[in-house]
Amino acid sequence: MTKRLDSQEMTLLRLRLGRTHLEQRLGMEADFERRVFGGLARNFFHLENWYSVHGFIRGCLRLAGLHGRGRRNARRIRVIRNEVTIPHLPSAFDGFTLLHLSDLHLDMSPDLPAALNAAVSGLEYDLCVLTGDFRARTFGPWKPALAALAQVVPQLTAPAFGILGNHDTVRMVPGLEALGIRMLLNEAVTIEREGQTIWLAGVDDPHYYRADNLEKALDAVPEGQVTVLLAHSPELYRQATYAGCDLYLCGHTHGGQICLPGGIALMRNAAAPYRLCNGPWRYDKLQGYTSRGCGVSVVDVRLNCPPEVTLHTLRAQ
Secondary structure, X not given: OOOOOOHHHHHHHHHHHOHHHHHHHHXXXXXHOOOOEOOOOOOOEXXXXXXXXXXXXXXXXXXXXXXXXXXXXXXXOEEEEEEEEOOOOOHHHOOOEEEEEOOXXXXXXXXXXXXXXXXXXXXXOOEEEEOOOXXXXXXXXXXXXXXXXXXXXXXXXXXXXXXXXXXXXXXXXXXHHHOOEEEOOOXXXXXXXXXXXXXXXXXXXXXXXXXXXXXXXXXXXXXXXXXXXXXXXXXXHHHHHHOOOOEEEEOOOHHHOEEEOOOEEOOOOOOOOHHHOOEEEEEOOEEEEEOOOOOOOOOXXXXXXXXXXXXXXXXXX
């Protein structure tokens, strides 16, 4: 089990998150570390926690002659461009671009930060959002993930906001914010441009720990304001729709990571319709985008499912 926080760390986190959120999150982390089945997650089975199968998957890929190619694929991160039309978008935000990074898992392999740096270098955007899963494992040390992320942060050329994923511990929050990433833990902030405003909201992990509180996150957002929601997985699509969000950015699924030709995922690890688990989607009035992620989990390979960083450009019409 991950070491306990000392009193100073507990005090800082309690001030940052509030007593109830902190104690609930730490309690759930202690209960569900390494669990393969069950827990509070919306899915019953958690492949990422079944560590005995990781070697088996690697062995199968080597026998099939796909392991080396899969590892090379995982380091060829593509830049995907996505335009989102929001009719009531304030005019000052027409053309506003968000760089979306998800499922970094940067401590999975020492060369992954360099691959991500190469992908984001030279990109132009107004805001960076990171939708969780900074760490490779769901338990144990988290400082290697922060050290790897510290290699990437200097390449980010705009303010950065993030949320926690199901691989992340709440203990990472002070370190993430020390790197300059403003974490949104069931919170919302205003983004201002030329005297006009939109809202950026973020919830804690809705998949494994179910620590999300959308009501709290949106409580300060005035009715009718353009709202971009960050959530680790697409599983809150109904709640976000009826809460009046305009754009839902998430990841978690990796797009399947190891897919059949044509990008057909062999496994879906989110309790959401298949069409919501990769790329752009719409549910009623809500527009969403589920990133394939820029990292890897379980094994550091990708097949028929390239990693990505995404540039979302907002348009008024």
